Amino acid sequence: MQIGTMTIDPPVLLAPMAGVSNRAYRAIARKQGATLCITEMVNANALLHKSAKSFWLMEMDPGESPVGIQIAGSDPELMAEAARQAEQQGCDLIDINMGCPAPKVVKNGDGSALLNDAATAVAVVREVVSAVHIPVTVKMRAGWDHNTITAPSLAEEFERVGAKAIAIHARTRDDLYVRPANWDFIRQVKERVSIPVIGNGDIRTPEDAVRMMELTGADGVMIGRASFGDPWIFKRITEFVRSGHHLEPPSAIERAEMALYHVRRMVEIKGESVGIREMRKQLTWYLHGTPGSSAYRNRCYALNTLEDAENLINEWLDHARNEDLSWI
Ligand SMILES: Cc1cc2nc3c(=O)[nH]c(=O)nc-3n(C[C@H](O)[C@H](O)[C@H](O)COP(=O)(O)O)c2cc1C
Missing domain, CATH: 1.10.1200 (Non-ribosomal Peptide Synthetase Peptidyl Carrier Protein; Chain A)
Known part of the structure; x- marks a missing residue:
């Protein structure tokens, strides 16, 4: 999988997870086969107010690569400035959060609230793309609810303004984590864009990863909760995709x-x-x-x-x- 000039091979990614995907977790995931890791979400406003926490969230191990810093916010200019500052930390890409369902995030119009506001969402991606020299990706849910599946049309717009990949968590905001992921949303996005589409949501086993890619045409998979206490999942997926064989579970x-x-x-x-x-x-x-x-x-x-x-x-x-x- 190609994101800008970066080759991600095999395309098995660690999902951004607040409170989890810090640099210790990412180093472990990488050693166990995750080929691209994304930081915890960094709030653009807090970053621009120089909150110490934002800088901790962006900390990377020396030489850590490839790694994406995920930023969240909905003001295009503030997001552009946050992206510039994130780029200065030495990351390989900027990922924009359009999936976070938390009430305190969506009430500001950030995270998955952007799925309901195409003009702002597209402006955010456009401004961030023009602010940095590294690839910009977007991670989003499928839409706000099942009546408004906006991800396919938004993805098309994001590609047009320069996004280099889309990661799609196959749930709506309304689903929270209560309903199971519907991988068909990933297929619907994949049909609309030529940039890589990374499928995410409810991959628990190597078989799930293969099935998701087959059903949706996704170019890569992103793993979140299945890596909890089991970073070996990345190697197991890679080996199964490559050879159809299962690695032994850890002792x-x-x-x-x-x-x-x-x-x-x-x-x-x-x-x-x-x-x-x-x-x-x-x-x-x-x-x-x-x-x-x-x-x-x-x-x-x-x-x-x-x-x-x-x-x-x-x-x-x-x-x-x-x-x-x-x-x-
Ligand atoms: C503890 C936790 C924190 C998360 N934080 C973020 C985040 O900061 N940014 C983001 O885009 N998604 C976040 N997510 C969503 C995951 O990236 C992923 O989309 C979701 O867990 C579905 O994938 P999974 O079924 O493989 O876990 C978080 C999920 C969990 C469980």
Whole structure:
């Protein structure tokens, strides 16, 4: 898959996820086969007000590439300025958020509210494209609700004003996460544009990824929640697409090692207090579905120190070993 002059091969992407796809998470995903990663959403207004948080959200590991910074907002000029500042951080592309359903975002006309305002949405993309030298992509939902599926016509306009790829989350704003993704929305977008279309929504297995591409013609896939506690999903998809074979799922030892690496890296990046707080939920994801994991869940939520997190992971590993040797 080609985005501007960048080749993304194989086209298996990590989705932007607020509170999740920080640089530690992206490094892990990349090592496990994600070929393009997108940051957490950065609010354009906050960025232009120099909020420290916006700059943390844009932080990248030295040499991290390819990576896209996602910006959110609906004022074309402010978005253009935010895109310039994001470009200065050294990212490879700017992604524009037109999917966020959160009430506090849509009440300002940002995120998925733009799906209902074609003139503004197109102006945002046009201004951002002309503000930066790197490719601009748009990630959007299919429309506001099932009566207003605007993504196909908007995608056509976005291509016309210079967007280099469209990622489509196959739900409407109204669906939130309650209804299942309808991949036909991806097909409808793909029919209307010649730039790459990246399909997103409810890919849980390598078979899902193949089926989505076959059903929709999507040029690539973007994975969000299926990577929670399972960054190996990227390699499993890549291998299955390439050879039709399944890689073995990770062993308990591999899971424990990854969880330890992840929590230590988060503490390095964010300090112990914030790093551990942000890792609590993620640790439950690494342990999820493994023998004895339910006993550890509540303890994950009570963690405060790196030492406690390391002890918990090692204890869980011993438990898993004793419970079922086939896990090791
Ligand atoms: C915790 C979380 C945070 C998210 N944050 C963002 C975000 O910042 N920007 C965005 O475009 N989408 C965001 N999304 C949506 C995902 O990128 C993706 O479109 C959605 O989860 C569907 O894909 P999946 O079924 O593979 O998870 C978020 C999703 C989750 C679960």
